[in-house]
Amino acid sequence: MNHEQSRALYDRALSVMPGGVNSSVRAVRPYPFFVQKGDGGHVVDADGNRYIDFVMGYGPLLLGHDMPEQVQSAVQRHAAEGPMYGAPTEVEVELAEFVTRHVPSVEMLRFVNSGTEATVSAVRLARGYTGRDKIVVMQSGYHGAQESTLVEGEGDHTHPSSPGIPESFAEHTLTVPFNDPEAARAVFDEHGDDIAAVLTEPILGNYGIVHPVDGYHETLRGLCNDHGSLLIFDEVITGFRVGGLQCAQGKFGVEPDVTTFGKIVGGGFPVGAIGGKSEIIEQFTPAGDVFQSGTFSGHPVTMAAGLETLRYAAEHDVYGHVNELGDRMRSGLQDILEDQAPEYTVVGTDSMFKVVFTRDGPDTFEGHCEGGCQQRPECPRYDYCPKDGSDVKQAETERWERLFWPAMKEQGVFLTANQFESQFICDAHTAEDVDDALEAYKEAI
Numbered sequence: 001m002n003h004e005q006s007r008a009l010y011d012r013a014l015s016v017m018p019g020g021v022n023s024s025v026r027a028v029r030p031y032p033f034f035v036q037k038g039d040g041g042h043v044v045d046a047d048g049n050r051y052i053d054f055v056m057g058y059g060p061l062l063l064g065h066d067m068p069e070q071v072q073s074a075v076q077r078h079a080a081e082g083p084m085y086g087a088p089t090e091v092e093v094e095l096a097e098f099v100t101r102h103v104p105s106v107e108m109l110r111f112v113n114s115g116t117e118a119t120v121s122a123v124r125l126a127r128g129y130t131g132r133d134k135i136v137v138m139q140s141g142y143h144g145a146q147e148s149t150l151v152e153g154e155g156d157h158t159h160p161s162s163p164g165i166p167e168s169f170a171e172h173t174l175t176v177p178f179n180d181p182e183a184a185r186a187v188f189d190e191h192g193d194d195i196a197a198v199l200t201e202p203i204l205g206n207y208g209i210v211h212p213v214d215g216y217h218e219t220l221r222g223l224c225n226d227h228g229s230l231l232i233f234d235e236v237i238t239g240f241r242v243g244g245l246q247c248a249q250g251k252f253g254v255e256p257d258v259t260t261f262g263k264i265v266g267g268g269f270p271v272g273a274i275g276g277k278s279e280i281i282e283q284f285t286p287a288g289d290v291f292q293s294g295t296f297s298g299h300p301v302t303m304a305a306g307l308e309t310l311r312y313a314a315e316h317d318v319y320g321h322v323n324e325l326g327d328r329m330r331s332g333l334q335d336i337l338e339d340q341a342p343e344y345t346v347v348g349t350d351s352m353f354k355v356v357f358t359r360d361g362p363d364t365f366e367g368h369c370e371g372g373c374q375q376r377p378e379c380p381r382y383d384y385c386p387k388d389g390s391d392v393k394q395a396e397t398e399r400w401e402r403l404f405w406p407a408m409k410e411q412g413v414f415l416t417a418n419q420f421e422s423q424f425i426c427d428a429h430t431a432e433d434v435d436d437a438l439e440a441y442k443e444a445i
């Protein structure tokens with residue numbers, strides 16, 4: 001594969017952008033390929049190389065790179081009529097109505113411009129609503145580039161995980177390992193009256209893909225109820241992907257008080273949203289006192305893209321297609337691992353998938369979770385599969401990144417750049433794409 005153009009572009013980029021990129025995860029070593037264009041479930045780079053794309057913009061592209069007619073014409077019309085106004089438009093109301101109709105816990109929502117902005121606003125809302133300062137997050141959960149959640153450490157011994165964040169910010173953030181109900185109970189025993197909210201992804205999607213163990217979300221729901229704290233589900237990655245239009249909360253049957261959205265809900269354009277019960281969401285200004293505002297919020301082009309994408313998904317059994325291919329991919333990967341690397345774990349659900357290079361596995365594949373790790377206690381892998389982010393971190397991260405990822409890329413398969421980020425099937429992918437990717441896995445693992 002020739003990468004001359006990409007290398008030259010990266011050379012220029014390094015002079016004018018830190019690390020040559022605008023989001024750190026893109027800075028693949030030794031240099032990333034620059035994308036020239038998308039084509040259905042594929043991307044073509046600046047040197048004309050073609051890849052099956054399972055990155056899908058890191059999650060937003062449910063339909064792939066070609067917008068269906070109805071999405072394209074709505075986007076073009078709204079862009080042509082003047083991209084934005086600083087005054088409300090009908091399309092914001094329509095998208096809000098669509099989301100509230102489909103997501104069980106959401107009666108009302110506020111649109112913003114990124115997932116990060118959504119989680120920042122949700123944390124402020126929870127603190128404003130409860131009059132408390134502390135939030136509980138999962139160790140190695142991801143909620144964007146925001147001050148309150150960029151923390152490391154355990155329980156109430158937390159520190160900022162990045163320079164530039166005052167120590168005093170981390171004092172208000174408590175951490176627990178995902179899937180550990182005892183740790184959650186302990187933190188509530190000690191700090192319950194000061195906890196504004198528990199903020200968690202329903203499935204960890206940015207640190208491996210970690211499925212909840214049975215009853216975990218119910219435990220969090222119960223603890224929040226008992227202590228007057230809010231349960232916030234960060235569905236930026238799972239929203240309109242896991243569980244289809246009802247999102248992961250519908251699939252798991254757990255009702256959070258507040259939900260953050262991003263990615264798919266903007267149909268490939270910058271977006272975020274905070275949704276929940278009216279009584280809570282109405283605390284945002286101007287209805288309430290918790291300040292929230294944004295020049296680009298509810299951007300008509302984004303709203304139109306999101307609305308038509310979701311309408312298209314509702315009308316065309318998109319979820320049936322992507323979830324079926326997800327199963328095909330995950331069970332195909334299981335078969336490959338059984339032969340070649342039985343210690344590795346296939347994770348994911350619906351249209352999300354990943355192979356985590358875990359170091360130990362059971363002696364048998366008899367009766368294990370077929371379509372990716374579901375954290376079933378009866379599965380022979382149960383004691384070996386990753387239960388939280390630190391288990392994923394213990395896996396062969398360097399091998400994944402330095403040997404495996406480049407080997408897949410050389411075979412024309414574009415995966416997310418490290419062991420932690422999820423990969424996605426889109427509506428434009430075909431069974432043949434999945435089978436081609438499986439052949440590449442066979443070579444690369």
Ligand SMILES: *Cc1c(COP(=O)(O)O)cnc(C)c1O
Binds near residue numbers: 114
């Ligand atoms: C992507 C992501 C975010 C951050 O969203 P941005 O749009 O990148 O700011 C927050 N939370 C989760 C769960 C995500 O997957």
